[in-house]
Amino acid sequence: MAIAAIRSGPEYGLLDPRSPDKHGSKAVAELLRKRGIPTDVVTTSAEAERAADSKTTLLVTDPDALSRRQTSELRTAIQRGGRTVLVAPGPTATRALTPGARAATPTPVELTPPDCDFPPALRAGDAEVGGVRYRVTSDQADTCYLHRSLPSLVRLPADDKGGSDRTGANAGDTVLVGAPDPLYNQRLAHRGNASLMLQLLGSRPHLVWYVPSSSGSAADSDDERGLLELLPGGWSWAAIQLFIAAVLAAFWRSRRLGPLVQEQLPVSVRASEATEGRARLYQRADARDSAAEALRSATRRHIANLLGLSAAEAHSPLVLTSAIASRSPGDSADLNYLLFGAAPVNDAELVRLADELDALERLLSPVAPTTSRPTDKERT
Numbered sequence: 001m002a003i004a005a006i007r008s009g010p011e012y013g014l015l016d017p018r019s020p021d022k023h024g025s026k027a028v029a030e031l032l033r034k035r036g037i038p039t040d041v042v043t044t045s046a047e048a049e050r051a052a053d054s055k056t057t058l059l060v061t062d063p064d065a066l067s068r069r070q071t072s073e074l075r076t077a078i079q080r081g082g083r084t085v086l087v088a089p090g091p092t093a094t095r096a097l098t099p100g101a102r103a104a105t106p107t108p109v110e111l112t113p114p115d116c117d118f119p120p121a122l123r124a125g126d127a128e129v130g131g132v133r134y135r136v137t138s139d140q141a142d143t144c145y146l147h148r149s150l151p152s153l154v155r156l157p158a159d160d161k162g163g164s165d166r167t168g169a170n171a172g173d174t175v176l177v178g179a180p181d182p183l184y185n186q187r188l189a190h191r192g193n194a195s196l197m198l199q200l201l202g203s204r205p206h207l208v209w210y211v212p213s214s215s216g217s218a219a220d221s222d223d224e225r226g227l228l229e230l231l232p233g234g235w236s237w238a239a240i241q242l243f244i245a246a247v248l249a250a251f252w253r254s255r256r257l258g259p260l261v262q263e264q265l266p267v268s269v270r271a272s273e274a275t276e277g278r279a280r281l282y283q284r285a286d287a288r289d290s291a292a293e294a295l296r297s298a299t300r301r302h303i304a305n306l307l308g309l310s311a312a313e314a315h316s317p318l319v320l321t322s323a324i325a326s327r328s329p330g331d332s333a334d335l336n337y338l339l340f341g342a343a344p345v346n347d348a349e350l351v352r353l354a355d356e357l358d359a360l361e362r363l364l365s366p367v368a369p370t371t372s373r374p375t376d377k378e379r380t
Contacts, residue, residue, distance in 0.1 A: 014322050015061040015087065015180055017041060017209045022186035023322060025209075028197050032207060035198070039207045045070035045077075048210045052077035052084075054172065057204040059085045061180070063093035064316050065212045071096045074210075081158065081172040085200055087180050088132050088318045098174055100138035100156050106131050106317055107147040108337045109179045111191060118142035118155055120199035124192035129153055131179025131317065131336065145178075152178030175200055179336075180318060288350050289343035296339055299357040306364050328363055335360075 012019035017029035017039050029039045042048050045066065052058050058077055060066075063086045066074060075097060078084045086093070091103040109130035114121035121127075121144040133150035136143055143151035158172035177200075182193035201207055282291040297315075303324065304314030313319040321335040338360065344350040 013211065013213070014318070015183055016211055020185065022184060023325070024185050025183045027185045027188045028183060028194070028201065029207075029209070031194065031198060032202055035202060037202050037205060037207055039209050041209045041211060043211055043213045045073040045210075045212075048208060049073045049077045051208045052080045052082055054081035055204050056080075056082040056206045056208055057085065057201055058082060058208045058210060059087070059201060060210045060212075061087050062212050062316075062318060063087070063089040063097065064318070065312075066093065070212070078172070078174060083172065083200075083203055084174045086174065086176050087183070088178055089176060090132065090316065094134065094176070098156055098176065100136060100141060101154055101176060102135045102137075104133040104135055104150050105342055106178070106336055106340045107133055107150075107152065108334070108341070109181045112145045112147065112152070114144045115146045116142055116144035116151075118144050118153075120196060120203075121145070121153065123199065124196035127192040127196045128181050128187060128190055129177070129179060129196075131181075132176075133178060134176055283347075288345075288347070292343045292350060292353055295354055295357055299361060300339055302361055303364055306361075306366070324360075324364065 012021070012024060014023050015025045017025045018041065020026045032039060040051060042051060048058060048060075060074065063074075071093070074084075078097065084097075086097060089097065089103065094101055094103040107130050109128055111126050112129050113126050114124065116122070121142075127145065129145040129152045130147055131152060133147055133152055134143075134154050135150060136154055136156075138156055140157050142155040144153040144155075145151060154176040156174045156176070158174075181187050182197050188194050188197065279291070282288070300314045300320060301311070303309075304311070304320065307323045307327065309319065309323060313323075317336050317340045320339060324335050338353075338356055344353055
């Protein structure tokens with residue numbers, strides 16, 4: 001019974017400040033608490049919006065999981081004048097929440113020097129930063145931890161910039177962190193990770209930790225109006241008239257009834273021949289980037305099905321790599337590069353990428369396949 005009682009305790013997800021697991025973030029929350037900065041955990045965008053103000057740091061652990069409504073409420077919270085920290089936002093979330101930045105291709109997480117004069121990064125020094133990189137158009141932005149000339153940590157000051165300093169202590173700002181690794185319990189003590197996170201999250205006297213969840217999403221949508229309620233009055237008469245006009249147009253353009261005519265079915269082509277033909281087109285066009293993305297996209301969808309993830313989660317670097325890491329040993333940086341990395345520079349690297357993707361699928365498959373798998377050339 002004691003074992004059952006232990007196992008029946010609460011289960012927390014990734015980057016949860018209540019979780020002591022290796023991919024939880026209880027360690028940094030405890031360090032902030034000892035410094036007098038309380039942490040409030042919220043699971044809905046409405047709660048995050050209500051809690052945000054000029055004296056609050058709002059941390060969003062998974063911006064890519066937010067719906068359109070949640071993103072709109074989060075934009076309202078950002079405008080309250082506090083600090084907002086977004087963890088690994090992808091292209092859609094970055095475009096919606098930070099007009100001054102755009103997400104670029106991910107890069108492996110590795111120990112990186114700050115390469116900037118942003119005080120928190122300078123004091124932290126080398127840290128394990130990487131993941132999503134960002135292109136920044138704002139001249140007032142701080143861009144740190146460069147990977148192939150693009151930063152993996154960006155601070156964007158508020159539009160009203162009046163009276164703000166480089167630390168963002170007197171005005172609102174938004175910080176983009178390309179990877180969640182420095183927040184993990186198992187990585188916090190490495191080099192400058194703890195210093196960087198404590199400075200980014202401890203600049204205000206209050207921290208709101210927004211962990212999007214399925215139950216929170218349901219609560220966010222409880223008060224949403226239905227589609228019919230959003231339509232203006234009198235829409236039903238217009239719909240009836242359009243329906244009658246469509247029926248008349250279909251009758252006018254339809255063929256006259258007559259005897260049935262047999263048609264020859266299209267020629268069937270074996271899947272292996274179609275795959276090989278497509279691979280030859282890629283090879284002739286020297287399109288290794290398109291071939292690699294096709295291989296990675298198919299592998300991500302297959303692995304997501306094996307791990308019970310949704311189609312959207314299959315293309316989220318944070319969710320997919322973390323789910324794979326929980327099932328098999330390996331570095332999340334290697335998984336991120338394997339599934340979301342840059343295009344191969346030559347055919348040998350493309351073949352090696354296909355072999356590594358095959359090996360990853362076989363590792364995660366519950367039962368070894370009994371049928372022969374296509375060759376690297378066919379997959380390419």
